[in-house]
Amino acid sequence: MSALTLQNLQTIIQKSGIGILILDSDLIIRLCNLWFYRYSSLTPADVENKHFFEVFSDLRETRIENSIRFCLDEKQYSILTHTLNPYPFPLYENNKAKVENKRMYQYLHIIPIPVNDSGKSLCMIQISDVSQQVIRENMLREQMNLATTTKEEAxxxxxxxxxxxxxxxxxxxxxxxxxxxxxxxxxxxxxxxxxxxxxxxxxxxxxxxxxxxxxxxxxxxxxAGKLEIDNHPFSLTNVIDETLSLFFLRAKNKGIRLDSEISPNLSSSVYGDPIRIQQVLINLLGNAIKFTQEGSISVSVYQDFDLEYHKEILVIEVKDTGMGIPPEKLEKIFESFTQVDSSTTRQFGGTGLGLAISKKLTELMGGRIFLTSQLSKGSTFIIKLPYLPYIDNVHLMVTSWEGIEVPEPENFPKLKILLTEDSPENVFLVQSFLRKYPIEIDVAENGQIALDKTEQTKYDLVLMDMQMPIMDGNDAILRIRERELKKHTKTKDSLPIIALTANVAKEDISKSFEAGCNSYLTKPVKKMDLLRLLFFYTKKD
Missing domain, CATH: 1.10.287.130 (Signal transduction histidine kinase, dimerisation/phosphotransfer (DHp) domain)
Incomplete structure (x- = not known):
């Protein structure tokens, strides 16, 4: 290949796809290519052999001037992006942009070119049009901002x-x-x-x-992603038996047999969330009872090996001989607000959320739920959960007020309690629940009154509603505990406080415990639960 001639080099520069200007050490423009003339609307007579600032007077005291002088004086290479260069060359995409003075977005390379051995340099300015790139970036940024705004709004x-x-x-x-x-x-x-x-x-x-x-x-x-799953050891047998006990009477009244079979090979205790497992079972058994008119319902629990995931799994099957589900409905039955047909809703009621909740809860617990069904023959729901046996379960005992025996009114301890409740109906209800027992009840309509009363009067226990005007329950509990802390009250002598809450969300209950409550009752409150709790926290050992 023959060497490039001076004419070849000039042709390359003139036909380059970027703008090129060359300045000498006195800032005289010695060369300007066709690309630059095209977008500047200038002619060679306007530019060549003219002083740079005679042609581009509005670029004085800008980053471009600084970079050019740095290039000629210090022989330093510079890059100016469109974000660093608010005063670019007067280059326009078209006449309309020129009239509107919308200069194209530019990316500049300012390069020193040595001249023989004279110690002097030329300055070559390369100009790239990055307008389309900037437009795409702006559009992407707008989309990201919109997505962020949409997410924040959501x-x-x-x-x-x-x-x-x-x-x-x-x-x-x-x-x-x-x-x-x-x-x-x-x-x-x-x-x-x-x-x-x-x-x-x-x-x-x-x-x-x-x-x-x-x-x-x-x-x-x-x-909303706000439901948390617990993971602690519990007795699976107890959960199954307790859940089935809720349905024995309903099954008996319908003439349906209700059976269970738990594999003897299963560990007596496993890790998991017993409340959520029971919730899924209640939904499935409730549906089975509802849609089975005759025959039987059975719950089987056993251990298996999942070949797909290569791990031990816990399998719970709920099988019924009910009306079954049409094949075309099987895929959609776990969707929210879905039932077999509108007549099902009219005949049996329900929200259509039970199976959707069961599916989501099972997935949150790391498992899966399946369904097989034959129309008019029955359905089988299969739950597969991680099997995590708890081996050292000899001391798996939890002290709780649930299930303790409550003495008759004449043997119940004499108590003075404070009921903090802003609802007159609920005050009347608690008073009615306890009217036969030797319990004196004071009432506070909000947390501030409760705070004052507990300072002035000694109570055996406080029942504290959570949502009240002026001061809510959590704030009142926190203030009482802070006051006890300042008085150096021993833990055993601290005032038992029971939260009465209509909010069953775990995070809401956790806030009450963080504030300092001893236990809680969710509304609607049952009489026997209230009595058990009162007795548990006030009985003398």
């Missing part, structure tokens, strides 16, 4: 929804607490057979409403 909307649901939970559960509580009290009175039937309908309707509220709140928390 988070705000989710938080607002969570706050709304928490508030609605409190507002709905508070009157529901009174309805179910008064129903429980009415059952203790002398009633006619008709009245007992009316009370039974009222109680069942209240419980149905309570379950619907729980489904909606659970589904909302799962969707």
């Amino acid at each position: 988070i705000r909307a989710s938080n607002a929804k969570s706050d709304f649901l928490a508030s609605m939970s409190h507002e709905i559960r508070t009157p529901l607490n009174s309805i179910l509580g008064m129903t429980e009290l009415m059952e203790e009175t002398k009633l006619t057979e008709d009245q007992r039937e009316y009370i039974e309908v009222l109680r069942n309707s209240g419980k149905a409403l309570f379950n619907i509220i729980n489904d909606i709140l659970d589904f909302s928390r799962i969707e």
Whole structure:
């Protein structure tokens, strides 16, 4: 290949796809290529052999001038991006841009070119048009900002929804607490057979409403990613037996056999979340009872090996001989607000959230849920969970107020308690629950009054509602504990405080424990649970 001639080099420069200017040490423009002339609308007569600032007077005292002088004086290479160079060359994409003075976005290389051995240099300025790149970057940035804004709005909307649901939970559960509580009290009175039937309908309707509220709140928390899964050892057998006991009477009344079989090879205790496992089982057994008119329902629990994941798994099967599910509905049955058809909703009721919640809870626990079904023959739901046996379970004992025996009123300890509650209906309900027992009840309408009363009067226990005006329950509990800390009150002598909460979310309950409550009761409060708890925290050893 022959050597490049001077004419070849000049042609390359003139036809280059970027702008090129060459200045001498006196800032005289010695060369300018066609690309530059095209986008500047200048001619060779306007530019060549002219002083740089005679042609480009508006570039004085800019980064371009500084870089050019740095190049000629210090022989230093410079790069100027469009973000570093707010005063670019007067180059325009077209006449319209020129009229609007919208200069193209430019990327500059300012390069020293040595001249023989004279010690002097030329300055070559290379100009690239990066307008399209900048437009793409701006569009991408706008999209990212929009995505960020959309995400933030979604988070705000989710938080607002969570706050709304928490508030609605409190507002709905508070009157529901009174309805179910008064129903429980009415059952203790002398009633006619008709009245007992009316009370039974009222109680069942209240419980149905309570379950619907729980489904909606659970589904909302799962969707918002706010539902946490525990992982601690528990007795799987106890969970299964306790869950089945909830359905024995319903199954018996329908003439349905309810069986269970737990493999003897399973560890007596396993790691997991017993509350969520029970919640899934309650949903599945509730559906099985609802849609089975005759035959049987069985729960089988055993250990298996998952070939796909190469690990031991815990398998729970719930099988019924009910109405079954059409094949076309099998894939969608786990979707939210889905039931087999509209007649199912009319005949059996329900929110259509139970199976959706069960699926999401199973997945949160690291498992999967499957369904096989034959129309008119029955369905089998299969839950597969990680099998994590708890071996050292000899001392797996938890002291709790649940299940303890409550003495008759005449043998119950004499107590003075403070009920902090802003709902007159709930105050009346608690007073009615305890009217036969030697318990003196003071009432505080908000946390501030409770704080003052506990300072002035010695109480055996405080029942503290969480959502109240002026000062809520958590703040009041925190202030009481701070006061005890300042007085160096021993732990055994601290005031037992029981949170009464309509918010069943784990994070809300955790806040109450962080504030310093000893235990909690969720609304609607049951009479026997209240008595057990009072006895547990005030009995003399």
